Amino acid sequence: MSGAALAFENVGFSYGKLPIVTGLSFSIAEGSVVGVLGPNGAGKTTLVRLASAALTPSRGRIAVFGDDLGSLASKARARRIAVVPQETHPVFEFTVEEIVRMGRAPHLGFLGIEGPRDAAVALEAMESCEVAHLRTRPFRALSGGERQRVTLARALTQEPRLLLLDEPTAFLDLKHRVAVYGLLGKLHRERGLTVVIVSHDINLAARHCDRLALLRDGAIVIDGTPAEVLRPEPIRSVYDVEVDIGLDPSSGRPFVIPRGVA
Amino acid sequence: MRPSRKLAGLAAVAALSLVALAVAASVGPSALGVGDLLAVITGGGDPNGRAILIDVRLARVLLAGLVGASLSAAGCAYQAVLRNPLADPYILGISGGAALGAVAFDAFAPRAILVATTGRPAAALAGALATLLILFGLTRFRGRTETTALLLTGVVLNAFDSAVIQFFVSAGDPARFQGTLSYLMGAMSSPSWAVLATVGALTAIGLAVLTAQSGTLNLLALGDEEAAQLGVGVERATWVAVLAASLVTAAAVAFTGIVGFVGLIVPHAMRRLFGADHRVLVPASAIAGAAMVMLADAAARTLFAPTELPVGVVTAMVGGPFFLVLLIRRLRES
Numbered sequence: 138m139s140g141a142a143l144a145f146e147n148v149g150f151s152y153g154k155l156p157i158v159t160g161l162s163f164s165i166a167e168g169s170v171v172g173v174l175g176p177n178g179a180g181k182t183t184l185v186r187l188a189s190a191a192l193t194p195s196r197g198r199i200a201v202f203g204d205d206l207g208s209l210a211s212k213a214r215a216r217r218i219a220v221v222p223q224e225t226h227p228v229f230e231f232t233v234e235e236i237v238r239m240g241r242a243p244h245l246g247f248l249g250i251e252g253p254r255d256a257a258v259a260l261e262a263m264e265s266c267e268v269a270h271l272r273t274r275p276f277r278a279l280s281g282g283e284r285q286r287v288t289l290a291r292a293l294t295q296e297p298r299l300l301l302l303d304e305p306t307a308f309l310d311l312k313h314r315v316a317v318y319g320l321l322g323k324l325h326r327e328r329g330l331t332v333v334i335v336s337h338d339i340n341l342a343a344r345h346c347d348r349l350a351l352l353r354d355g356a357i358v359i360d361g362t363p364a365e366v367l368r369p370e371p372i373r374s375v376y377d378v379e380v381d382i383g384l385d386p387s388s389g390r391p392f393v394i395p396r397g398v399a
Numbered sequence: 400m401r402p403s404r405k406l407a408g409l410a411a412v413a414a415l416s417l418v419a420l421a422v423a424a425s426v427g428p429s430a431l432g433v434g435d436l437l438a439v440i441t442g443g444g445d446p447n448g449r450a451i452l453i454d455v456r457l458a459r460v461l462l463a464g465l466v467g468a469s470l471s472a473a474g475c476a477y478q479a480v481l482r483n484p485l486a487d488p489y490i491l492g493i494s495g496g497a498a499l500g501a502v503a504f505d506a507f508a509p510r511a512i513l514v515a516t517t518g519r520p521a522a523a524l525a526g527a528l529a530t531l532l533i534l535f536g537l538t539r540f541r542g543r544t545e546t547t548a549l550l551l552t553g554v555v556l557n558a559f560d561s562a563v564i565q566f567f568v569s570a571g572d573p574a575r576f577q578g579t580l581s582y583l584m585g586a587m588s589s590p591s592w593a594v595l596a597t598v599g600a601l602t603a604i605g606l607a608v609l610t611a612q613s614g615t616l617n618l619l620a621l622g623d624e625e626a627a628q629l630g631v632g633v634e635r636a637t638w639v640a641v642l643a644a645s646l647v648t649a650a651a652v653a654f655t656g657i658v659g660f661v662g663l664i665v666p667h668a669m670r671r672l673f674g675a676d677h678r679v680l681v682p683a684s685a686i687a688g689a690a691m692v693m694l695a696d697a698a699a700r701t702l703f704a705p706t707e708l709p710v711g712v713v714t715a716m717v718g719g720p721f722f723l724v725l726l727i728r729r730l731r732e733s
Contacts, residue, residue, distance in 0.1 A: 191624045215630030222628075227621055228482045229675035235617070242618055243630030249614030249678070295629070 141200065142167040142299045142331035143188055148197035150187060157183045158355035170325050170332045172342030175352030176376050181335040185303045189220045201299060215243035219292035221302040225284065227276060233287050234272040237263055240294025262293040265320060281308030289317065299331045306338055318345045340392045343367055344385065351375045367391040373399045405679050408672060412686050419690035423460045423697040424452065428704060459589040463696040464689035465602045466655050469647035471688025472609050474662020475681050476644035479616040480637050483546055484667065485725060488648040489659035491534060492556030493527050497652035498582060499560040500526020505575050506567045516597045524649035530556055531645055546729065582656035585711025587696050590654060598650050605647035609681050612640055616677040658692065658711045660718020665691055667725065
């Protein structure tokens with residue numbers, strides 16, 4: 138499986154006796170941008186948590202850049218994979234800069250002393266996520282969209298090779314949604330960052346991802362280019378919704394207009 | 400706050416603590432002021448005054464300082480790991496568990512080792528750890544700790560611990576339990592140098608670990624999952640932090656008993672001054688906590704002299720209302 142940024146081999150996971158993911162296998166090529174779509178409860182968040190070792194699979198194997206995920210030390214893992222969670226609720230009044238700088242933790246030594254490069258990486262990440270002007274503000278006083286961009290900046294500060302985003306645009310307004318996808322595209326082009334985005338926004342994902350995977354009941358129903366995946370039949374079988382498919386003339390990508398419940 | 404300003408702030412807190420030390424060592428029944436203290440420090444002064452200042456007052460003031468530093472740093476660690484700003488060694492019942500361990504040691508240890516200064520802290524540590532296991536077992540579900548469950552468990556553990564302590568005192572050998580009841584509210588006295596050295600060494604180890612781990616405390620405060628995603632080995636880091644916090648708590652409780660609310664008030668005040676970053680918060684709390692208990696003990700010795708108040712009475716009379724205000728604010732938030 139070399140050349141794969143992330144590979145699931147027949148991965149299963151259950152909460153107690155309730156199976157959430159059953160026999161999930163896929164491989165994500167290094168340097169690609171992949172959208173994971175599917176209805177609520179399809180196992181999308183579980184997939185992110187498995188891929189970041191927050192959950193341990195009950196069977197199967199997960200590999201990141203060729204190495205077994207379970208055998209990587211915590212810090213080594215966090216230098217390769219960064220996660221932007223749906224929401225984050227710190228209980229203390231950390232400032233934006235403190236939150237972002239925590240992304241350097243996997244690069245620091247035993248005593249956690251930061252050097253000038255650590256500060257520079259954090260600042261650059263804050264600038265690219267347009268949160269540098271907020272850096273002395275308390276994180277908890279920010280709007281949902283601002284928080285999301287701060288956690289994205291923290292993830293970039295980890296300098297990962299693989300970025301996992303769990304519904305990164307759920308709390309964002311239209312402008313910032315477009316901006317986040319634009320930023321992800323730029324990072325992908327400039328740094329070869331591999332990006333996996335769990336999303337409810339089919340059209341933004343179709344426009345910005347090389348590949349889409351439709352998930353239902355913990356298994357992949359269809360996986361391929363946006364043109365291959367976004368057809369009425371697979372969408373009906375995954376979302377129980379009838380849709381019309383259009384073609385965006387500027388990008389050549391398909392877009393989806395829901396018509397009614399199937 | 401810029402790092403240089405934080406350093407300056409830390410230096411200011413340290414300077415104030417030195418002033419607190421001087422004040423605490425200068426007040427007492429014999430009229431020995433700051434002037435006498437300075438004379439003694441520089442090697443002069445009259446021999447009688449010297450004995451009182453160093454062996455009686457200074458030893459006691461230093462013990463109070465160690466207790467304050469320990470409880471405040473422990474408070475920071477428990478608050479971060481449990482993600483709850485109301486956590487405090489006393490409120491959680493850890494101090495009570497340590498006190499029970501120490502009293503059980505007094506009750507059961509053979510007379511030969513009863514006099515050893517290391518036995519009591521070891522027994523107090525065992526009591527603190529047993530309490531910690533119960534607390535984690537009952538309140539830490541899937542990495543979350545609910546405030547209500549945490550406080551309720553602490554209340555029950557405290558009630559149980561003090562009941563068992565009172566049982567030992569009432570039913571046990573009276574010769575072994577002189578003064579044990581005042582232990583429940585913090586019985587500060589002038590320690591022997593051996594006791595002071597033992598408490599000092601344990602505190603130094605625990606504080607060194609907590610300071611080295613302070614960056615990790617920041618990450619743990621975000622929650623187990625995010626901490627893991629940022630490269631923390633969560634299970635191990637959590638245990639290192641709570642073991643170090645319990646060690647310093649046990650060291651504080653072993654010879655002075657239960658001094659409540661210090662680990663709540665001090666980190667809260669320091670967070671106001673320095674923000675939430677534990678790399679500053681932990682050392683700042685240790686220094687300011689030392690000052691707080693030195694002054695509280697000075698007040699306990701002098702306010703109603705010649706009667707001495709237990710130092711825990713002073714900290715609880717300040718800390719109780721303070722805790723209620725924080726609790727009300729927190730309940731309003733959620």
